[in-house]
Every structure is written in C-alpha cells, then in structure tokens.
Amino acid sequence: MKAVIAIDSLKGSLSSMEAGYAIADGIRKVHGQEAEIVVRPLADGGEGTVEALVSGMNGVTQNVMVTGPLGTPVNCEYGIIESSHTAVIEMSGAAGITLVPDEKRNPLYTTTYGVGEVIKDAIAKGCRRFIVGIGGSATNDGGIGMLQALGYGFLDKEGKQVPFGARGLEVLEEITNEYVLPELAECEFCVACDVTN
Structure with a gap:
C-alpha cells in the first residue's frame, strides 16, 4: 500500500508536517512497515x-x-x-x-x-x-x-x-x-x- 499524506496545519496545535507524521504513524499501526508513506506539507x-x-x-x-x-x-x-x-x-x-x-x-x-x-x-x-x-x-x-x-x-x-x-x-x-x-x-x-x- 502507498499513501501520500498532505494535510493543512491544525491552527495552534500541529503544523502540516506534524499532522502528516501523526497520520503516518496511524497507517503504520494498521498496515505495518510494508506501507509506503510519503508526507508533504500543504x-x-x-x-x-x-x-x-x-x-x-x-x-x-x-x-x-x-x-x-x-x-x-x-x-x-x-x-x-x-x-x-x-x-x-x-x-x-x-x-x-x-x-x-x-x-x-x-x-x-x-x-x-x-x-x-x-x-x-x-x-x-x-x-x-x-x-x-x-x-x-x-x-x-x-x-x-x-x-x-x-x-x-x-x-x-x-x-x-x-x-x-x-x-x-x-x-x-x-x-x-x-x-x-x-x-x-x-x-x-x-x-x-x-x-x-
């Protein structure tokens, strides 16, 4: 599985990249290390x-x-x-x-x-x-x-x-x-x- 994550910041709490990495962690918990994940700022x-x-x-x-x-x-x-x-x-x-x-x-x-x-x-x-x-x-x-x-x-x-x-x-x-x-x-x-x- 390949996922591209591009999410806007969550004002006052997470930057775009921090939010993207949090989502990537969630995907890895479900799909393990075989998931190919790309995080980009938005x-x-x-x-x-x-x-x-x-x-x-x-x-x-x-x-x-x-x-x-x-x-x-x-x-x-x-x-x-x-x-x-x-x-x-x-x-x-x-x-x-x-x-x-x-x-x-x-x-x-x-x-x-x-x-x-x-x-x-x-x-x-x-x-x-x-x-x-x-x-x-x-x-x-x-x-x-x-x-x-x-x-x-x-x-x-x-x-x-x-x-x-x-x-x-x-x-x-x-x-x-x-x-x-x-x-x-x-x-x-x-x-x-x-x-x-």
Whole structure:
C-alpha cells in the first residue's frame, strides 16, 4: 500500500508536517512497515505556506525581526525561491492571531506593519516577486501598517502618521507616497488565500 499524506496545519496545535507524521504513524499501526508513506506539507495561505512552498520549490528560509501585531518585536520566518527572486511570506508570521494572547485580541489595536518590514527585507535581498499568504491574521487595518513600513504616509488632520490598528482608519485624512521604497515599483505581488473576500 502507498499513501501520500498532505494535510493543512491544525491552527495552534500541529503544523502540516506534524499532522502528516501523526497520520503516518496511524497507517503504520494498521498496515505495518510494508506501507509506503510519503508526507508533504500543504497550506491554504495561512500558517505553513512558507514551509510548503519553500520545500516544494527548493527555496531557503530567512528570519527577520519585525514589528509584531501588538507593536512588539517578533521573529518572522519567510522563504526565498532564489531561481525566480521570489519571496514567500505568511502574514501570520508577522501579524498572526497566534502571536496575540486571547485577552489582547482586538483588531482596533493590531497592525500589519511587520508584514511591510518582511517585504522590505526581501526586497533588500533581491526579491521582486512575492507570494503573500494572508490567512491567520490578527489584524483589520486594511494593510495601512504594511504600507507605512514601505514608506507610504497615512496621515491624520495634523499631518501625523495615524496610530497602528484599525483605529487609525477612523482618523485618516491623507495618503502620501513621497517616501515609498523606489524598488517597490519593480515588484509583483500574488496573494494566496482560500476564501473570496
């Protein structure tokens, strides 16, 4: 018997590969060592997207410290497919719900700023194509934090940057682009998502 196991992660408990190996153990208990089992990562744009695509496309992982969803530093892992200068980014790695304790889960105060910092790091490393998995987010700021990190100005009536989180949207008066990272004009983005919004 041959089995190919490709299962999405179980949010907050098992990664795609951990879940796959658990299933493989169950198959071996029933069919013994004669079972030929292949475990491969799978993701839907949320947690595990970097692992799945880096593994399947011979990429390399990178780590960068960025601003987390609550404004504190987090270590974010992303992937680079060097042959195509493509970065694979999980929004959940920089702005994910699993990075926020239950009692602080309020999208009025969480930011996507760290996602922009990851993009900026990948651009500095030569990437011009991006696959961004947007699942597992703890944010609802419309991406303004990400764009602020890339140089856009999201200003209130006094000309100051609006605060992090969805609360910044309420006081937004003007968007400026004079400090935008110039390399951004050369970049192409593909959003990986398993729902239609």
